[in-house]
Amino acid sequence: MRPISSRLSMILGCLLLAVSLPLVAAEKVYRLKLAETWPPNYPILGDTTKNLAAIVEKMSNGRLIIRIDSKNKHKAPLGIFDMVKAGQYDIGHSASYYWKGKDPNALFFTTMPFGMTTPEQYGWFYYGGGLELMEKVYARHGMLSFPGGNTGNQMGxxxxxxxxxxxxxxxxxxxxxxxxxxxxxxxxxxxxxxxxxxxxxxxxxxxxxxxxxxxxxxxxxxxxxxxxxxxxxxxxxPAAELHFLINKKSWDKLPSDLQEILRVAMRSVAYDMYAQSYHENSESWSKIRTExxxxxxxxxxxxxxxxxxxxxxxxxxxxxxxxxxxxxxxxxxxxxxxxxxxxxxxxxxxxxxxxxx
Missing domain, CATH: 3.40.190.10 (Periplasmic binding protein-like II)
Structure with a gap:
């Protein structure tokens, strides 16, 4: 058995070594569950949720992880509103006009017949008061809603x-x-x-x-x-915008920097879906004309x-x-x-x- 003085010297040495090293606290990892209306690996619409998960993980350096459940997992493609509201899922990806039975005012935020084109509607959302009005509607249900990707003008x-x-x-x-x-x-x-x-x-x-x-x-x-x-x-x-539906309690649990990362990522992938939709529609329209x-x-x-x-x-x-x-x-x-x-x-x-x- 070592003498007490020897053990004290060893302990003191360890303490001095610890003090000399930078203190690096393990950063908390936040995990969110996302339910989407779409089947697994559904093109364009489903690409948007995957892009969101990848971007927030990278931007947060792994502090924010989003797990995606497609309709084959949660079995309720038109039940996203209820699942997010109840806190069963933190985020949903769907279309706001699906929820007119839950709140008739929800349908205004996807698109309207004879209404705005996609650029016009994005202008309204981000600079014309659209986001604030959408917040009024979804706040009643304990949720937030953000633009989640546009298909552009749809066929009849x-x-x-x-x-x-x-x-x-x-x-x-x-x-x-x-x-x-x-x-x-x-x-x-x-x-x-x-x-x-x-x-x-x-x-x-x-x-x-x-x-x-x-x-x-x-x-x-x-x-x-x-x-x-x-x-x-x-x-x-003329401008079918999907949306990210977020449980307000889940949102409030996120640190402010992760909220901003999620907000910016949603805006980024939403517009990217519009660009992808435009490209893919152009390619497929060419096929219709020729094949x-x-x-x-x-x-x-x-x-x-x-x-x-x-x-x-x-x-x-x-x-x-x-x-x-x-x-x-x-x-x-x-x-x-x-x-x-x-x-x-x-x-x-x-x-x-x-x-x-």
Whole structure:
């Protein structure tokens, strides 16, 4: 056994060595669970959540880790709102207009028929008061919502039969969510919402007569053209923005620097999804033109479009009359659209028109 003096010397030596070394405390790692509406490895939409997880992990030097559960894991593709609100998941990735049954004002933050284009809508979100209005809606439910990626202007859908008049919409069973579904219902159709993984079989089994999904990049992969050859141009979703839905308690537990990292990462991947969507749609549209001659690309007739616009305006007026917050959102979007569209017309539209001269 060593003498006490020897052991004390050894202990003192260790203490002196410890004091001389820099103190490095192990930094806490925060782990968040994210539920997405999409199937596993779903292109573009699912790429966005993977990009988010990768970016926040790298930017935080491993202090913020996001685990992603696709719909095959949580089994509730249209249940994201409830799961995030209850704290079962910290983050959700979905589309705000899916939650009109939970809060009717949620549908305004994806896109609106005959509304803003993607650049116009991003301007409204980030600089025109859109984010603040979205916060008002989701604060009631103990959640935050942030833009989560835009598909750009969506196509009007796949139809088994040509839509020549309003009569052709009567009783038409169509997968079309959001405010556009309400417009179709007013015109006599029967709108419904169906998760992505069930769309093809629903169309194949005549559960629905028509559907809209996104655009060429995702639609061709789904094979809708094999059943419904009429492909209509868009009117209903000129700027379909997905969203990240975050449980407020989960957000508040994050240090301020990680909140900012997450905020910046969400904004980055949202815009990246728009760029990716534009690229992929361009590639797939080229394929439609050269490889799929049986797809009949159509636009709705003036009669049908006029009726859609009339129904849309009536529904907006009714919604605004019933709910002060809905009126605030509708007025904000209309005011911003008027100013932004004037610039769009004299810039992008004028440029494109000049190429046709």
């Amino acid at each position: 859908g796949w139809f088994r039969k040509e839509i020549k008049s309003l009569d052709d919409l009567q009783g038409l069973k169509m997968r079309i969510p959001g405010f556009a579904g309400e417009v179709f219902a007013r015109l006599g159709a029967s709108p419904t919402n169906i998760p992505a993984g069930e769309l093809y079989t629903s169309l194949e089994r005549n559960t629905i007569d028509a559907l809209e999904w996104v655009g060429p990049a995702l639609d061709l992969r789904m094979g809708f053209h094999k059943i419904a050859p009429y492909y209509y141009t868009g009117w209903h979703e 799929f001659p049986d797809i009949k690309v159509k636009s709705f007739t003036g009669e049908v479009l006029d009726a859609m616009q009339k129904a849309n305006m009536e529904l907006l007026a009714e919604r605004a009359a019933k709910d002060p917050l809905a009126k605030e959102i509708i007025d904000s979007q209309a005011t911003y659209l008027e100013k932004a569209r004037a610039w769009t017309s004299i810039s992008d539209k004028a440029y494109l028109n000049s190429l046709d001269d």
